[in-house]
Structure formats: C-alpha cells, structure tokens
Amino acid sequence: MRGLKIIVLAKQVPDTRNVGKDAMKADGTVNRAALPAIFNPEDLNALEQALWIKDNIPGTTITLLTMGPGRAADIIREGMFRGADDGVLLSDRAFAGSDTLATSYALSQAIRRIGEFDIIIAGRQAIDGDTAQVGPQVAEKLKIPQLTYVEEIKSVDESRIVVKRRLERGVEQAACNLPLVLTVNGTAAECRARNARLLMKYKHARTVSEMQSANEDYLHLYNDRPYLNITEWSVNDIESDPSQLGLNGSPTKVKKIDNVVLQAKESRMISSSDEDIEELMVELISSHAIG
Amino acid sequence: MNNLFVYCEIEDGAVAEVSLELLTKGRKLADSLKCKLEAVVLGSNLQGIEKQLFPYGVDVLHVADDPRLYPYQTLPHTSVVVKLFEAEKPQIALMGATSIGRDLGPRVSSALHSGLTADCTSLEIGDHEDKKAGVTYKDLLYQIRPAFGGNIIATIINPDCRPQMATVREGVMKKEILDENYKGEVKYLDVNQFVSPEEFVVEIIERHIEQSKVNLKGAPIIVAGGYGVGSRENFSLLYELAEVLGGEVGASRAAVDAGYAGHERQIGQTGITVRPKLYIACGISGQIQHRAGMEESAQIIAINTDPEAPINAIADYVITGDVAEVIPKMIRYYRKNTK
Numbered sequence: 001m002r003g004l005k006i007i008v009l010a011k012q013v014p015d016t017r018n019v020g021k022d023a024m025k026a027d028g029t030v031n032r033a034a035l036p037a038i039f040n041p042e043d044l045n046a047l048e049q050a051l052w053i054k055d056n057i058p059g060t061t062i063t064l065l066t067m068g069p070g071r072a073a074d075i076i077r078e079g080m081f082r083g084a085d086d087g088v089l090l091s092d093r094a095f096a097g098s099d100t101l102a103t104s105y106a107l108s109q110a111i112r113r114i115g116e117f118d119i120i121i122a123g124r125q126a127i128d129g130d131t132a133q134v135g136p137q138v139a140e141k142l143k144i145p146q147l148t149y150v151e152e153i154k155s156v157d158e159s160r161i162v163v164k165r166r167l168e169r170g171v172e173q174a175a176c177n178l179p180l181v182l183t184v185n186g187t188a189a190e191c192r193a194r195n196a197r198l199l200m201k202y203k204h205a206r207t208v209s210e211m212q213s214a215n216e217d218y219l220h221l222y223n224d225r226p227y228l229n230i231t232e233w234s235v236n237d238i239e240s241d242p243s244q245l246g247l248n249g250s251p252t253k254v255k256k257i258d259n260v261v262l263q264a265k266e267s268r269m270i271s272s273s274d275e276d277i278e279e280l281m282v283e284l285i286s287s288h289a290i291g
Numbered sequence: 292m293n294n295l296f297v298y299c300e301i302e303d304g305a306v307a308e309v310s311l312e313l314l315t316k317g318r319k320l321a322d323s324l325k326c327k328l329e330a331v332v333l334g335s336n337l338q339g340i341e342k343q344l345f346p347y348g349v350d351v352l353h354v355a356d357d358p359r360l361y362p363y364q365t366l367p368h369t370s371v372v373v374k375l376f377e378a379e380k381p382q383i384a385l386m387g388a389t390s391i392g393r394d395l396g397p398r399v400s401s402a403l404h405s406g407l408t409a410d411c412t413s414l415e416i417g418d419h420e421d422k423k424a425g426v427t428y429k430d431l432l433y434q435i436r437p438a439f440g441g442n443i444i445a446t447i448i449n450p451d452c453r454p455q456m457a458t459v460r461e462g463v464m465k466k467e468i469l470d471e472n473y474k475g476e477v478k479y480l481d482v483n484q485f486v487s488p489e490e491f492v493v494e495i496i497e498r499h500i501e502q503s504k505v506n507l508k509g510a511p512i513i514v515a516g517g518y519g520v521g522s523r524e525n526f527s528l529l530y531e532l533a534e535v536l537g538g539e540v541g542a543s544r545a546a547v548d549a550g551y552a553g554h555e556r557q558i559g560q561t562g563i564t565v566r567p568k569l570y571i572a573c574g575i576s577g578q579i580q581h582r583a584g585m586e587e588s589a590q591i592i593a594i595n596t597d598p599e600a601p602i603n604a605i606a607d608y609v610i611t612g613d614v615a616e617v618i619p620k621m622i623r624y625y626r627k628n629t630k
Contacts, residue, residue, distance in 0.1 A: 016439060104401060128439060130561055131409040133397035136365075140401035145492045146365055148394045162496065167390040168554070170500035172362075176493045186548075244404075251406030251452035255419055255433065258444040260579045265605055267593075272612025278624040280592075280608060289569045289590055290512060290536050291629050 001158055003059020006050045007111060009122035009135065010043035010064055010079065012072040016127050039075045042123025044191035046184040050121050051083045051192065053156055061085045063114060067095060067106055073207045076230050080202040081194040087230050088114065089207055094235040097247030104137030105249060109238040111142065119161070120181045124149060132183070139181035146181040147174055151188045207232040294327040294351070295320055296381040296454065298372060299344065300391050301334040301361065302500065306343045309387035309461040316414060316464040317385055318348035323416050324430055326382065327351060331375060333368055335361035341477050348469035350476070357482040359491055362498060363391050366490040369398040374485050376403060381454040383432050388458035396458050406449035407456040408434035410560055412463055412583045419448055432457065437560055441579035462508050462564035505539065505555045511568045512538030515558055515585070518545035519574025519595060520614050526551045528618040529573055535622050541565065543581045559584035573614045577602025
C-alpha cells in the first residue's frame with residue numbers, strides 16, 4: 001500500500017480558557033498580548049489522528065497548514081516535534097480580518113498550491129470562536145466530502161476510510177472514499193507528547209521571516225539541512241481573487257462589541273455556617289422553591 | 292421570495308425540538324420583516340409532516356422525501372438546500388447548532404458565499420449605517436453571541452450577502468405554538484432534480500442514537516457544578532443533592548472539559564439553555580457563556596469560595612464556602628425540615 005498524503009489544518013489561538021484579569025484593556029477591548037498563544041486543542045486531536053495513520057501506513061507524510069501572523073510558526077514547529085513532516089505558514093496582511101469564509105477560501109487556495117492529498121484533517125473547532133465552520137467550508141470549496149465530529153478512525157487504506165463519529169445523542173460509524181476532509185472531536189485520542197529526537201532535529205526550524213532575525217551562527221544550517229526551512233507563503237504565493245480575501249471577502253461584519261455588563265441583583269449573602277444554611281433551606285421550603 | 296427559511300431536522304419521524312424553537316423565533320422575525328416563514332424538511336416517509344410544522348406559523352413547507360435522505364448525509368442535504376436557496380433567495384436562513392446544522396450550515400454558506408454566525412444567543416432585526424460608504428441597510432438580522440472567551444458580546448451582521456445565516460443551540464429560543472389550525476402550503480421537491488447519485492458517497496454502517504437520559508430542559512431544579520467543584524468525587528455530592536431535591540445535575544464547560552461530567556449535561560452557550568425554578572451553581576465562576584445558558588432561572592443560588600465570582604452578581608443567594616462542606620449541610624437541613 002502506498003503512503004498517504006495528509007494535510008492537517010491547525011490554528012494558533014489565544015488561550016481563552018485561562019483568561020486573567022488583565023485580559024481586557026481599560027477601554028473594554030481585548031488585550032491579545034496578555035493571552036498566551038497556544039496550539040488549538042482540537043487541532044492537536046486532529047494531528048494525533050494523522051500520526052496514527054502515519055504509524056499504520058508507512059510512507060505517509062503529514063503537512064501542517066496554518067494561517068496567521070509570523071509567530072504562528074510556533075505551532076508548525078510544535079507539530080514537527082510530535083511527528084509532522086513539514087509545514088506551511090500562510091501569512092499576509094491581506095488575510096487580516098478574515099471571517100470563517102474568507103479563511104476557508106485562503107486555506108483552500110493554499111491546499112491547491114500544495115497539490116495532491118488524500119486526507120485533510122482539522123480540529124472540529126477553535127476555542128477562540130467555537131464556530132466549527134472552517135473544516136466544512138474548506139471541503140465545500142475543494143468540492144470533496146467531509147466526515148465531521150470524528151472520534152476514532154476504525155480503518156483506512158489508500159482508497160477508503162471508516163470512522164466513528166460522536167453525535168450529540170449517540171455515535172455513528174460511517175465510511176467514505178478518499179480524498180475527503182475529517183474534523184476531529186476533543187473526545188478523540190489526545191495528541192502524543194513531543195519526541196525528544198524530533199525536538200533536537202527541528203528546534204532550529206524557521207520561516208524565511210524568522211531567519212532574518214536568527215542568530216548568524218546558525219544561518220549555514222538552513223542550506224545544509226533543507227528540512228529546517230518552514231515554508232512561508234504570502235498572498236502572492238497562492239492564486240486568489242482579492243475580493244474573497246480578508247475583510248473584503250468576509251460576508252459577516254462585526255456591528256458592535258459590548259462589554260459584558262453584569263446586571264447585579266440584590267443578593268443575600270450567606271455563610272457556610274449550620275445556622276445560615278438551615279435558615280436558607282427553611283426559607284426555600286416555605287417559598288416552595290424546593291420540596 | 293426573500294422570505295425567512297428554517298431548516299428543520301428530523302429524528303425518527305419527529306421534527307427536532309430545536310427546529311420548532313427556531314420556527315417560533317422565525318415567525319416573530321418574519322412578522323417584523325413582513326415576509327413569509329418557510330420551512331424545509333428533508334428525509335424519508337414524510338407524509339403528514341406538515342401537521343407537526345404548520346401550528347408554528349409556517350406559510351410554505353418544502354418537502355424533499357426520499358429514502359436516501361434519511362439519516363442525514365452532508366452532500367445530498369447540502370445540494371438540496373443550496374439549490375433551493377438559489378431558486379428562492381431567502382433573506383434569512385436559520386438552523387439548529389446541532390451535529391447536523393453545524394455540518395450543513397458551513398457547507399451551504401461556503402457554496403453560496405453567505406455569512407454564517409454560529410451559536411447565536413439572540414436574534415433581532417435592526418438597521419445598520421455604514422458611514423464610510425454612506426449606505427444605510429434596513430432590516431438586517433442582528434446575530435448576537437458572546438465571543439472571545441465570553442469577555443465580550445458581539446453583534447454580527449451580513450450587510451451584502453444573502454441569505455443571512457445563523458445557527459442557534461437547542462433551548463435558547465422558546466418553543467410556542469402559534470395556532471393549531473394554521474394552514475400553510477406544502478411544496479414537494481423532485482429530489483432527482485436536486486441531487487445526483489454520485490453525491491451519496493458516505494455509507495452509514497451503524498448508528499446508535501439514544502434519547503438523552505438527562506432531561507435538563509424539563510427539570511424544575513438544577514444542581515450544576517463547575518471546575519471549582521474540584522473532583523469527580525465532589526461531583527457525586529451534586530448528584531446526591533439533586534436526587535434529594537428532585538432535580539437534575541448540570542455542568543459548566545470547564546467541568547465537562549475536566550471530565551467531571553458528560554457533554555450531555557453541559558449548560559451554556561455551547562451546551563444547553565435552561566430556565567428552571569431553582570438553579571444551584573456550585574463552584575461555577577460564571578463566565579458569560581455559562582450565564583447565557585442559565586440566567587433566566589427563576590432563582591439562583593451560588594456556592595463559591597471566591598466572594599468576587601461573577602456568578603454572584605446574578606445570584607439571589609450567595610453562599611461563600613466550600614462545595615464539599617456546604618452541600619452535605621443543605622441535604623441534612625432539607626431532610627430535617629421536610630420530615
């Protein structure tokens with residue numbers, strides 16, 4: 001059996017699960033700098049599924065594709081430390097302000113440039129938006145089928161895949177021919193840890209932009225070891241219709257942003273003492289809130 | 292033309308709750324837009340399905356009835372909806388934020404190049420003035436949802452592209468029959484005009500759908516736990532209290548992510564929305580996404596070690612203390628005073 005060519009779609013996201021007190025600026029806007037940037041959790045689940053296929057089908061290669069600012073190269077390196085073969089960073093101001101549709105357009109044009117593939121695997125959704133739209137939108141743009149909410153790959157060969165899908169009220173086993181898009185659920189297997197050998201191999205991997213500020217002592221490495229060059233594409237490296245990119249290519253617009261205002265109720269403060277709790281329970285019983 | 296469409300999901304011959312909730316909301320929006328409410332339903336053996344839908348004020352029902360259209364499959368359902376929308380040009384299209392709606396919605400929006408907002412917690416009609424372009428848009432759909440980790444509430448609009456699409460979770464909108472005798476028109480679609488055989492590429496080998504054993508929406512009392520509960524063991528206290536009070540157990544997303552409770556118990560923007568008589572929030576900090584799913588509860592008790600927790604601001608009773616200490620006391624004094 002020939003090895004498969006897999007593209008993993010991943011996103012670097014602000015860690016919205018650990019929002020600290022300094023996450024909001026005084027003017028009520030989000031202070032992105034205060035939020036740590038992480039590998040979107042379900043994209044790591046997606047990477048693990050790709051690595052599982054690579055374990056089982058020798059010759060399989062994994063390319064990690066991400067769109068974002070220069071620092072998003074971090075997650076490509078992180079993917080390589082765990083077993084991805086290479087990565088592409090799609091980075092340009094022209095992509096700024098993209099909603100999910102403009103993002104999926106840019107990603108699908110980058111995938112066309114990458115060329116042949118058997119499976120595209122993405123996390124179900126990113127924690128900064130929770131939309132779960134980009135995977136299916138990419139599949140539609142590429143005119144290929146999709147299997148969403150994948151929890152487990154039951155079997156895969158060069159022509160067909162069988163997966164278990166986690167639906168809100170149950171599970172489904174479904175099969176489909178390749179090529180296709182999979183989106184992977186957080187309930188799927190966790191991503192394996194970094195591999196020490198791969199960490200040593202790829203720790204100096206850099207994009208062209210990063211190399212410009214890299215330590216001169218290492219510059220010779222990038223000629224000697226081509227695998228340390230992370231591909232970086234700007235808008236000029238993909239074929240695109242400018243009207244479908246960035247803010248202009250985004251049908252959805254943010255009309256306004258409101259801060260979360262707590263409409264404070266007059267609450268009664270109660271201690272955890274026996275007397276206070278008993279009094280509360282008696283009150284709730286007599287008001288028929290309980291009982 | 293340019294009406295409001297709701298994609299209705301079918302499970303075992305019944306229209307999904309979330310679809311009926313969206314029809315209820317859709318009827319109100321259609322009234323303020325002075326347009327018709329249209330529903331589209333795809334599946335197998337759908338004779339008489341209009342009886343379930345017309346009472347919600349559906350003016351036109353599009354039915355695609357074909358054995359191959361049930362259970363749901365991505366490509367054939369996408370084809371039918373995309374082609375129908377191309378012909379009918381809806382101004383608004385609503386879907387449930389379910390494993391079906393979230394699979395179908397993005398495909399349809401990608402094919403039609405229309406904007407889609409996920410997991411809206413409120414939908415309104417309003418105008419928009421684009422000062423830079425000097426254009427005023429009348430009667431747009433305001434798609435309102437918490438964003439960015441719940442630190443902000445965003446109002447999203449689609450000024451130029453149609454349909455304006457949005458998904459909404461089950462329980463967010465209230466289901467209400469408009470008129471038992473409401474009469475609409477049924478239009479049967481010639482499925483072969485919409486779908487080609489090559490689109491049935493996915494083979495569904497096995498399917499286990501269970502009616503959820505957890506009935507959060509119908510529970511008068513909910514005891515919900517957050518990350519602050521601290522452990523699975525402490526979570527068992529919540530089950531005890533719920534059982535004693537005759538309630539159900541819910542959880543915040545952080546508690547579900549931590550493995551304290553299953554997904555079917557998740558309350559909030561990306562879970563289920565509840566409106567019980569009494570909501571007891573245990574170790575829940577109360578981020579906006581959680582509050583979006585429970586703030587219409589008649590009474591709220593917050594139990595938290597943090598006196599500054601945001602949940603306290605919307606609580607009727609704030610108990611400052613440790614869940615593991617407070618809950619056993621609540622059980623004890625409930626029993627003592629109801630004997």
